[in-house]
Amino acid sequence: MKIRLLAIGQKMPSWVEAGYQEYAARMPPECRLELVELPLASRGKSKPLERTIREEGEKLLAALSGEMLIALDVRGRPWSTEQLAEQLAGWMQGGRDVALVIGGPDGLSEEVLARAERRWSLSPLTLPHPLVRIVVAEQLYRAMSILKGHPYHRA
Numbered sequence: 001m002k003i004r005l006l007a008i009g010q011k012m013p014s015w016v017e018a019g020y021q022e023y024a025a026r027m028p029p030e031c032r033l034e035l036v037e038l039p040l041a042s043r044g045k046s047k048p049l050e051r052t053i054r055e056e057g058e059k060l061l062a063a064l065s066g067e068m069l070i071a072l073d074v075r076g077r078p079w080s081t082e083q084l085a086e087q088l089a090g091w092m093q094g095g096r097d098v099a100l101v102i103g104g105p106d107g108l109s110e111e112v113l114a115r116a117e118r119r120w121s122l123s124p125l126t127l128p129h130p131l132v133r134i135v136v137a138e139q140l141y142r143a144m145s146i147l148k149g150h151p152y153h154r155a
Contacts, residue, residue, distance in 0.1 A: 002032045002097045005136060006063050008056045008104035009129055010037045016130040023137035031092060031144060033137060036063055040104050049106055057109025060101050067099035069116045071108055072132060076119030085143040102132050 024033040041055035068091070079087060091098050100120070101112060113119065122135055145152035 004034045004099045006036045007102040019134035023141040026141045053109045056104045057112045067097040070118045071116035073119045076121035078121045085146040088143045
């Protein structure tokens with residue numbers, strides 16, 4: 001199975017790239033984690049925000065290739081690490097790849113949210129989008145360590 005993390009935003013600081021890579025590299029071959037960075041839509045005073053969000057949503061939807069879409073959204077359902085491990089086990093048994101989507105600084109379009117099979121909230125806090133990449137990668141690795149009986153997760 002492959003999990004693709006589709007994220008709006010490119011040219012992240014080196015600490016973001018290093019943090020993400022640290023955990024993505026730890027994922028086992030049967031559950032690869034791949035980051036797909038998509039460019040921000042142009043922003044300007046004369047351009048309506050709704051149009052910017054819609055353009056980013058179109059980029060995200062165009063990047064899909066039949067995966068189960070899970071939107072990272074503050075209004076989504078929170079999962080504990082153990083619940084994420086259960087989700088991950090189900091995804092692996094289902095035999096279908098997964099796409100986790102992170103919107104731009106203004107959030108996800110209604111079209112992306114409507115297409116999502118699930119919405120996952122990492123926290124009721126608003127997190128910086130670059131940090132979300134690291135948190136998701138670490139939590140997926142932690143969930144996998146639970147499934148594999150690895151001592152990384154010591155709750």
